[in-house]
């Protein structure tokens with residue numbers, strides 16, 4: 001575990017790419033094989049399941065630290081992380097142990113089968129054996145929460161450097177279903193058998209947001225455009241008589257969308273399609289609001305009623321494999337021709353639909369189309385070079401997403417709360433209100449969008465302008481107006497305002513606006529009517 | 533019995549002696565625990581502080597301020613009160629102020645830490661009936677290592693950076709923390725450069741006889757190439773700003789108690805965090821309170837309500853009080869930096 005803790009600290013200590021890759025490369029060169037496999041698994045989100053309930057952990061840790069539970073509970077939100085809070089409150093370990101990462105993972109997985117008393121004894125024993133970062137990582141592993149600040153892309157790069165295999169090839173080898181217990185380093189990384197996993201998806205190509213005007217992209221004729229649909233990015237894999245649906249988070253979601261089984265009738269074996277899973281209005285031939293799709297997300301089994309209320313389709317963007325061959329290197333226009341040919345035979349009520357290309361003359365033309373996206377249920381437009389290959393990961397250059405500007409309201413800050421973890425000590429979590437007659441009605445919380453300097457200033461202001469405290473929350477004097485941006489709005493009977501926003505964040509601190517000029521609940525209701 | 537001290541909107545007031553301790557609004561007579569800006573405000577009619585705290589206060593408050601010194605342990609009568617100053621272990625010259633009226637003893641401790649730091653006069657517990665304690669790190673997650681261990685970690689980090697051909701820039705309060713680092717590092721590793729605000733405090737402390745290694749003030753003309761293997765001691769605020777541009781490729785670190793929290797370490801975007809505070813940790817706060825023998829405890833700046841509740845459960849008559857003291861904050865201007873030195 002020491003070697004892994006050392007790697008974790010090195011990755012955690014910097015935001016720069018080069019030192020991260022160097023630390024990973026060194027690790028992949030000298031760590032024991034099973035530890036390497038587990039590290040790749042952990043860094044690609046293949047975490048062992050939680051083996052101990054968090055409530056138990058809090059009680060055990062408080063008792064072991066000799067503090068009352070309430071004091072532990074007060075400390076936890078300030079530290080912002082359960083594993084770290086436990087790490088810090090416990091006394092120093094009295095012993096040491098020389099167990100590897102995979103050894104600890106085996107021990108942790110064995111906990112699940114133990115009766116509670118023994119499980120507790122084993123966890124206390126581990127806490128008394130591990131100090132510092134190792135104890136923190138142990139806590140992350142037993143709670144199934146370990147996250148490391150390394151993208152798949154960086155990990156692939158480090159593996160490529162450590163093994164001499166091409167980065168894109170590594171990325172593909174790591175996709176799909178595998179577990180450290182069932183594979184060897186050789187079979188996973190060095191010489192994998194391509195037919196070993198018929199469900200294996202390709203790495204998704206992700207686009208960056210286009211922040212500058214599209215004129216900078218050059219000749220519009222070199223570019224293709226389509227709407228950016230607001231659903232779950234997905235990949236449909238048809239091989240060996242089966243179908244598999246993967247989400248962008250590399251989660252297998254086949255069972256959550258049983259209607260996709262019908263695609264077997266039109267999509268031949270040896271095909272992989274990239275698209276967007278949307279809740280779909282088959283009559284109108286248009287997407288349903290994202291809120292409908294939300295009713296499907298997270299449900300492992302789907303009741304019939306829901307299948308009717310929120311039927312899903314995959315809106316196809318691209319084809320990555322055709323007739324059993326990887327076609328990602330071929331130009332977009334060629335892949336698009338294959339896709340359109342394939343879609344010709346697909347009936348209108350099928351769970352598969354083509355994302356149409358948008359005809360546009362010049363950039364102004366496209367800007368107008370983009371501006372009308374929201375009314376069609378789209379988030380904006382995608383721009384793809386006609387000659388671009390399908391790359392892996394998030395890359396600049398060939399593909400761009402050009403989202404519509406967010407919806408905005410000017411709102412008054414009424415509550416403030418200190419941030420956690422990264423932002424402990426600063427007031428960063430705010431509740432915003434709009435006018436409802438002469439009352440301020442809260443409608444959204446936001447905690448991002450300001451610079452560190454602005455957070456510092458607002459923190460100093462909050463300290464001096466607190467009207468009342470409710471636990472960690474402070475009611476502040478209504479004085480500051482912020483422009484709040486959000487991606488969508490829906491009705492919500494659970495909220496006092498009657499609306500819920502998607503991705504609210506602070507766009508600007510409106511020093512120029514007095515609170516009397518903030519928006520009203522009526523304004524929000526109008527937006528709800530237009531876009532809800 | 534009437535309260536020896538009262539919490540007012542100007543500061544901590546002693547009715548019997550008609551003076552204030554660490555007031556934040558103008559008053560006639562101020563007794564000041566130490567020179568940090570949140571405790572020693574300007575605009576007071578006259579000030580009383582320890583002899584060792586006076587030079588820094590003079591430097592901060594200017595030549596016009598009426599300052600009077602008092603030795604540690606010396607008793608002085610002010611009106612109906614007897615006052616004395618006792619080491620608080622926070623920064624050189626820092627004190628707890630003991631106030632006795634008619635046999636009732638209260639102690640206002642300002643900022644303190646119980647563990648030695650190799651530079652400040654070591655903390656001395658003072659028996660009292662009522663104790664006013666800070667609570668900057670009043671949570672059980674804060675536990676400091678012995679200062680020698682953290683010092684050794686700083687030396688090791690500096691040595692590694694020097695071997696790598698990079699300057700090592702550490703952010704620390706200009707008054708107290710910076711000198712603590714200077715006094716403890718192995719100066720044979722390389723040259724030591726200082727931010728102007730740090731160097732100003734160094735000059736004041738050297739003049740009062742505190743021994744610090746040789747340092748070089750960073751000026752607009754400073755070129756880091758001329759000082760290979762250097763340690764640079766900067767203020768936390770300078771580290772986030774354009775001042776840092778003259779040290780590209782630098783290894784960076786912060787020295788603060790907040791560095792105990794991973795989230796804070798990450799937010800500061802420094803390569804490294806040294807957990808080093810001039811405030812007491814959780815065990816230190818608890819030991820200090822117990823050692824006073826006080827039954828009443830007033831908890832100021834920090835995790836006031838949490839620490840007060842914990843103390844009540846331990847049998848104390850404890851309550852939080854609102855003050856304008858700031859504790860160790862990374863987010864407001866450095867309390868040690870009165871002037872913005874280049």
Ligand SMILES: [Zn+2]
Pocket residue numbers: 566568571622643
């Ligand atoms: Zn202080």
Ligand SMILES: [Zn+2]
Pocket residue numbers: 570571642643666833857858859860
């Ligand atoms: Zn203070």
